[in-house]
Amino acid sequence: MHAPSSVTSLVDVLTSLRERVMGTSESVLSTADGLLVAADADSVQPEAIAALAAATLGIGARMAQQAEAGALRDVVIRCGGGQIVVLAVGDRALLSVLGDEGLDIAALQREAPAIVKELSALLAGDVSA
Amino acid sequence: MTDGPRLATTGEGTGAGHPPETANLGRAQIGSPGVPGVPFGEPDVPRPSPDGTAQEAPRAPDGQEPRQDAPARTLRALLLGLRQEARSGTVRVSGTPGGTIHLRDGLIVAIESPGTPSVESALLKSGRIDEEGWARALATARETGAEGDALGATLVAQGLVGAVELEVLCAATVFEGAFALSLGRTAEWETAEPSPVLRCGPGIEPRAAAEETTRRLAMVSRLWGPAAELARARTRPSSQAERAAGRLPRRYQSLLTAANGRRTPRDLAFVLGRGLFGVMVDLIRMNDLELLQWEGARPAGRPSTAPRLIPTEQSPPPAPSATLPRRVPRARPDRLGP
Numbered sequence: 361m362h363a364p365s366s367v368t369s370l371v372d373v374l375t376s377l378r379e380r381v382m383g384t385s386e387s388v389l390s391t392a393d394g395l396l397v398a399a400d401a402d403s404v405q406p407e408a409i410a411a412l413a414a415a416t417l418g419i420g421a422r423m424a425q426q427a428e429a430g431a432l433r434d435v436v437i438r439c440g441g442g443q444i445v446v447l448a449v450g451d452r453a454l455l456s457v458l459g460d461e462g463l464d465i466a467a468l469q470r471e472a473p474a475i476v477k478e479l480s481a482l483l484a485g486d487v488s489a
Numbered sequence: 490m491t492d493g494p495r496l497a498t499t500g501e502g503t504g505a506g507h508p509p510e511t512a513n514l515g516r517a518q519i520g521s522p523g524v525p526g527v528p529f530g531e532p533d534v535p536r537p538s539p540d541g542t543a544q545e546a547p548r549a550p551d552g553q554e555p556r557q558d559a560p561a562r563t564l565r566a567l568l569l570g571l572r573q574e575a576r577s578g579t580v581r582v583s584g585t586p587g588g589t590i591h592l593r594d595g596l597i598v599a600i601e602s603p604g605t606p607s608v609e610s611a612l613l614k615s616g617r618i619d620e621e622g623w624a625r626a627l628a629t630a631r632e633t634g635a636e637g638d639a640l641g642a643t644l645v646a647q648g649l650v651g652a653v654e655l656e657v658l659c660a661a662t663v664f665e666g667a668f669a670l671s672l673g674r675t676a677e678w679e680t681a682e683p684s685p686v687l688r689c690g691p692g693i694e695p696r697a698a699a700e701e702t703t704r705r706l707a708m709v710s711r712l713w714g715p716a717a718e719l720a721r722a723r724t725r726p727s728s729q730a731e732r733a734a735g736r737l738p739r740r741y742q743s744l745l746t747a748a749n750g751r752r753t754p755r756d757l758a759f760v761l762g763r764g765l766f767g768v769m770v771d772l773i774r775m776n777d778l779e780l781l782q783w784e785g786a787r788p789a790g791r792p793s794t795a796p797r798l799i800p801t802e803q804s805p806p807p808a809p810s811a812t813l814p815r816r817v818p819r820a821r822p823d824r825l826g827p
Contacts, residue, residue: 379721382585382604382755383603383755385751402751440620440623441613460759461606461607462603462604462605462606462607462610462755463603464585464587466583466587467586467603
């Protein structure tokens with residue numbers, strides 16, 4: 361069930377987010393049902409973010425469905441002092457990106473496919489026990 | 490040294506004495522729109538064309554596709570040209586970081602960029618205006634129509650910030666924005682209609698912004714090295730910093746508190762609601778005072794996929810049995826004693 365060998369490289373990918381997307385401060389990778397997989401966290405509680413990511417994306421998907429707005433891409437939460445972006449990594453994982461109010465959303469959307477691909481590749485080895 | 494966020498004189502208002510290079514605007518052309526890699530603050534020196542011949546701004550050769558607006562070669566030339574025409578509008582710059590330059594009558598009234606805090610961020614993060622007051626002012630400004638452009642006046646009218654204070658902050662943020670844009674790779678830009686933005690005062694002459702940016706880049710590279718490198722560096726307090734804690738100015742203290750080894754100067758600027766250049770200059774000084782230690786190698790863009798090296802015979806596997814000191818069976822105990 362656990363795949364400890366890949367955790368370091370997952371963290372590497374998350375850490376690289378701070379280099380690749382200006383304004384990123386922390387990021388958390390979780391399973392689709394909200395369990396913590398890996399985190400590049402500083403002040404947040406990674407477990408709490410992981411759980412909320414699942415809830416956030418779930419609500420977002422239902423809103424998208426209700427509004428008939430097509431497939432959900434990501435959920436962006438904009439606040440006075442920061443922004444949070446939650447996006448799906450394949451079917452089984454979620455990525456939450458936490459940033460300040462200057463977070464370069466355009467750069468994040470540009471980088472997202474590559475980031476998702478890297479994370480998916482690292483997670484691909486996870487198989488049902 | 491005179492290196493605080495220097496405020497330029499605003500509202501020169503002279504239409505005369507336009508620089509020679511703006512005369513070329515509208516004819517200058519390189520291949521396609523989107524001239525790569527021309528920082529904001531760099532003097533608009535003519536660059537060789539791809540075939541290495543034309544040094545002066547080349548005229549669009551006959552037979553090119555018709556274009557009413559040949560692109561300016563640099564952002565600087567573009568802004569100087571728009572100033573000459575006293576145009577109001579928005580220049581959206583894409584790049585890392587990109588940004589939005591707001592023009593009124595050709596003067597830069599605001600620059601928004603992920604690279605440095607906006608006026609809004611500076612006011613809110615510093616605690617100068619609280620969220621509640623901000624929301625109230627936004628609502629009032631919305632009723633009066635031109636939301637963004639009226640916002641500044643509303644903030645002043647409601648007594649949340651002084652008129653001069655706001656104008657100073659707006660001017661300083663324009664210079665910070667120009668500096669931040671100059672640190673990135675400017676990929677391309679597009680001009681658009683004016684969009685509402687928080688502003689105050691007449692705005693900054695593009696020429697003044699460009700000159701100040703050049704000065705700032707030169708200063709950082711003189712005191713530190715490449716500015717773009719400093720922009721990416723992450724720092725934390727050194728052991729010296731703790732000993733000096735009580736004797737440092739508040740600005741340094743707040744930087745030391747926020748520096749956690751994960752934040753770049755840009756991140757620190759956002760945390761504190763300060764301008765990027767001001768933070769950089771403080772960090773350089775604090776580095777000279779040995780208050781900082783810098784994080785080592787930056788994390789790679791992605792994990793390397795290079796084949797992992799397997800230890801070969803050239804690098805012998807550790808052989809502890811051979812190197813560990815062994816107990817000598819017949820060591821004479823009397824030699825160890827006093």
